[in-house]
Amino acid sequence: MLTLYHYDRSTAAQRVRLLLDEKGLPWKSVIVDTARGDIDQLPENYHEINPKGLVPTIENKGVGIAESLIILEYLEDAFPETSFRPTSAEDRAKMRLWMRRIDDGIHVASRTIGVCIVNRFIYLEQGAEKIRTYHEKMRDHVRRDNDRVNIEMGLASPLLPDALKRFRALFEDMNTRLEGHDWLAGEAYSLADIALVVYLRRMESFMMAPLWSHLTALNTWYARIAERPAYKTAVIDWGDITEAKRTEHGQGAFPEIAKLWMA
Structure with missing residues (x-):
């Protein structure tokens, strides 16, 4: 199952959640609120999958992918059954x-x-x-x-x-x-x-x-x-x-x- 590291009001996380839900993909939520200076609550080795230590990050098959716009394109490539790319x-x-x-x-x-x-x-x-x-x-x-x-x-x-x-x-x-x-x-x-x-x-x-x-x-x-x-x-x-x-x-x-x- 996909795992999404995110928090409620992050615009970058919101767009990834939008695509996940539009595609009907099941995913596990891990809250990482990086917006208030609470850096000590980052998961162990989080910087290995997201060098900036920000959200969102998505994990699939043991691979972590950072940067929300790249995540959107990744989800389109990995789960193309319902596409949100134009046809031409x-x-x-x-x-x-x-x-x-x-x-x-x-x-x-x-x-x-x-x-x-x-x-x-x-x-x-x-x-x-x-x-x-x-x-x-x-x-x-x-x-x-x-x-x-x-x-x-x-x-x-x-x-x-x-x-x-x-x-x-x-x-x-x-x-x-x-x-x-x-x-x-x-x-x-x-x-x-x-x-x-x-x-x-x-x-x-x-x-x-x-x-x-x-x-x-x-x-x-x-x-x-x-x-x-x-x-x-x-x-x-x-x-x-x-x-x-x-x-x-x-x-x-x-x-x-x-x-x-x-x-």
Whole structure:
């Protein structure tokens, strides 16, 4: 059986759970919450299967595979009976171009926004010593260096304006595509939709949804996916243990976030 190392609110884990549930694959859950500095709870030898020590990681037949977008492609290759790749080579290329945007800055921008609005408060509650130890052991140095700036400066972080700019451009580009199509690539629900929809939920959880309320096609697409049974089991039912803090700090940050979004 597949084993997934993950935690509730991780966007990367959400997209893997979405594909697992869409394919109807049985899997074992192992919770590894790497988001709060709790590095001591990593399973033994976890870095051997995920060098960065992050989630998600999936194990199958004794082999561990890291990086959520690679996991999506792996699951398509290993379990092709129900496919979420477009049928034509051209549409598959379009699917991968949408997914490429995640590694081209969107995922890093997502963390910047999350830390600046909410997570900095969670880290600060744990004390400077724990934060220092957490960052000393963090193997992703871009993540570490960005965190240090964003935790210290919050909404004044110099990284925040560009992160918001990237998301505004992404959502507007998605809306333009979706004005004439139901899905991002080809004529069917694909890995591109699965990979990107999790960011709508994440930004929504920071109370930011009014910023794209006018993007009708994007919101219709989001609602269409939210109605799928797998979305409920893979995303909604897992919940978010930081929901109250996201609501509180998201509402407090909204005036400044809106100003930066519109700049």
